[in-house]
Amino acid sequence: MSRSTSVADRRDERDGVVTTPKIAADPTADVRERARAIPEAAVARLAVYLRVLSGMAEQGVTTISSEELAGAAGVNSAKLRKDLSYIGSYGTRGVGYDVEVLVSHIERILGLTRKHSVAVVGIGNLGHALANYGGFPSRGFPVAALFDIDPDLTGVPVGGIPVNHIDDITAVCAEREVSIGVIATPPQAAQAVCDRLVSAGVQCILNFAPVVLQVPDYVEVRKVDLAVEMQILSFHVARRADEAAGDVVNGVGVDGVVIRP
Numbered sequence: 001m002s003r004s005t006s007v008a009d010r011r012d013e014r015d016g017v018v019t020t021p022k023i024a025a026d027p028t029a030d031v032r033e034r035a036r037a038i039p040e041a042a043v044a045r046l047a048v049y050l051r052v053l054s055g056m057a058e059q060g061v062t063t064i065s066s067e068e069l070a071g072a073a074g075v076n077s078a079k080l081r082k083d084l085s086y087i088g089s090y091g092t093r094g095v096g097y098d099v100e101v102l103v104s105h106i107e108r109i110l111g112l113t114r115k116h117s118v119a120v121v122g123i124g125n126l127g128h129a130l131a132n133y134g135g136f137p138s139r140g141f142p143v144a145a146l147f148d149i150d151p152d153l154t155g156v157p158v159g160g161i162p163v164n165h166i167d168d169i170t171a172v173c174a175e176r177e178v179s180i181g182v183i184a185t186p187p188q189a190a191q192a193v194c195d196r197l198v199s200a201g202v203q204c205i206l207n208f209a210p211v212v213l214q215v216p217d218y219v220e221v222r223k224v225d226l227a228v229e230m231q232i233l234s235f236h237v238a239r240r241a242d243e244a245a246g247d248v249v250n251g252v253g254v255d256g257v258v259i260r261p
C-alpha cells in the first residue's frame, strides 16, 4: 500500500467526497504540476518544515501531528495544513503525518532528490564564513568550488577547498557540475561575476551583494539581505508599539483590559 495515496484517499473518505484518484502517467510530471501551483511564501515554509522534520527523523520520531510540526516551525496549524495540501500531503486524523513520507514528499517538490553543487564567489569575510559552514552538504548543497579575484588567495584552502582564480570559473564550474552560484563580492563586482557564472552555465544565483542583478529569463536569482530582514523586524516592533498606544488611547490596555477614565 502506497502510504501517500492511502493517506489522501482516507481524507476523501472522511470528508464524504468521492473522487477518482488522479494517477499521472509520468509521476515527475505530477510533481512539476504541483510545484508550479505553490506560492513562493509556501515554498520557503516547506523548506522550514523539511529542516524541522529532518531533525525529528534523526531523533527517531516517526509520526508528528500538524500542531507539533506547526509549533516547531513557528506557523499556525491551519497554514501548515494548507501548505502541505499543495504537495498532496494530508496526514491522518488522530495519527498525524508520517515523518519519513513527508520528508520525501517535500524533498521531491523542492527538487532535492539530487545534490546541487555550490560555487562561492568572493572569499572575503562572508565567503570564508559560507565556505567554512558545515551545514550545507548535509542538506544537499555541497560547496564544490571557491573563486576570488585576489591572486594571493589562489590555491589557499578554505573549508578544505582551494580557492580558484575567477578567470578559471567556466572550466571549474563545468568540471565540478556547479548548479548554484553564491555571490559574496563587493556590489560593484557583482553583476560581472553574475554574468560569468551564467556564461559558465550556472542557472541559480544566490546574491548577497546589495545590488539588483540583471539575468536572462531562464536564470533564477534569490537575494539575501540581512539589513532588509532587520528593517522588517523594526517595522513589526514599531507597528506593535503603535497598536498598543492606540489601544490605550481607545481605553483598552495591552492585555485587552478595558481602562476606565
Ligand SMILES: NC(=O)c1ccc[n+]([C@@H]2O[C@H](COP(=O)([O-])OP(=O)(O)OC[C@H]3O[C@@H](n4cnc5c(N)ncnc54)[C@H](O)[C@@H]3O)[C@@H](O)[C@H]2O)c1
Residues within 6 Å of the ligand: 121, 122, 123, 124, 125, 126, 127, 147, 148, 149, 150, 166, 183, 184, 185, 186, 187, 189, 192, 193, 207, 208, 209, 210, 224, 225, 226, 227
Ligand atoms: N546580504 C547580507 O546580509 C550581507 C551581509 C554581509 C555582507 N554582505 C555583502 O556581501 C559582500 C561581501 O562582503 P564581505 O564583508 O565578505 O566583503 P570582503 O571585502 O571581505 O570580501 C569580498 C571578496 O570579494 C573578492 N572580489 C572582489 N571582486 C571580485 C571579482 N570580480 N571576482 C571575484 N572575487 C572578487 C575580494 O577579493 C574579496 O576577497 C558585500 O557585497 C557585502 O555588502 C551582505
